[in-house]
Amino acid sequence: MRLVDVGGRLVELHIRRSKRVHGHRLYIRQGLPPELVVRPRASDTYIDDAIAMHLSWLERQLASVAEPCLGLERLRLTEQQGRREAQARISLIAQSEAAALGVSYTRLTLRDQRSRWGSCSSKGALSFNWRLVLAPHDVLDYVVVHEVCHLAEHHHGPDFWRLVERRRFAYRDSKNWLDAHGWEMLAYRPPLEAAA
Numbered sequence: 001m002r003l004v005d006v007g008g009r010l011v012e013l014h015i016r017r018s019k020r021v022h023g024h025r026l027y028i029r030q031g032l033p034p035e036l037v038v039r040p041r042a043s044d045t046y047i048d049d050a051i052a053m054h055l056s057w058l059e060r061q062l063a064s065v066a067e068p069c070l071g072l073e074r075l076r077l078t079e080q081q082g083r084r085e086a087q088a089r090i091s092l093i094a095q096s097e098a099a100a101l102g103v104s105y106t107r108l109t110l111r112d113q114r115s116r117w118g119s120c121s122s123k124g125a126l127s128f129n130w131r132l133v134l135a136p137h138d139v140l141d142y143v144v145v146h147e148v149c150h151l152a153e154h155h156h157g158p159d160f161w162r163l164v165e166r167r168r169f170a171y172r173d174s175k176n177w178l179d180a181h182g183w184e185m186l187a188y189r190p191p192l193e194a195a196a
């Protein structure tokens with residue numbers, strides 16, 4: 001870790017060494033410190049030069065990265081509690097939505113995917129990210145309805161989106177919320193289970 005002055009703001013830069021990088025690479029991911037990847041034996045001078053070379057780029061990138069605003073870091077929800085809650089709410093919506101559309105699914109599972117909110121297999125198995133429980137209800141509801149609609153339309157064509165809109169006319173708001181804040185839910189680190 002290095003503290004770097006980026007346009008007057010002290011930023012922690014994580015240094016990682018890897019054989020798989022040529023020269024160096026700089027990564028910026030939301031919710032994580034920026035990371036500089038260098039060759040295993042890169043010298044301190046090399047690292048300083050690499051940082052200096054990218055300083056203005058780093059400053060522009062950091063200015064455009066959103067700050068967390070949901071306050072999830074104050075939550076004390078464990079993964080076990082979250083999964084239980086998510087399972088109850090998601091199955092309820094999936095059941096009533098499937099009944100309304102006249103479709104059925106083979107099973108419903110919860111996962112801890114790094115980048116997906118839900119999926120629907122060609123065999124009709126639904127899976128959802130338990131972290132949806134951290135979202136406002138309409139967002140969780142939209143993701144479940146989206147996947148249940150895939151049981152009728154297995155694609156993202158116009159027919160699919162018409163069906164989603166018929167079931168949830170304001171779905172775009174939920175979708176936009178997810179695009180803007182989904183990363184905060186993925187970055188949530190639940191506390192370890194309390195000892196019994």
Ligand SMILES: [Zn+2]
Pocket residue numbers: 146150156
């Ligand atoms: Zn989809």
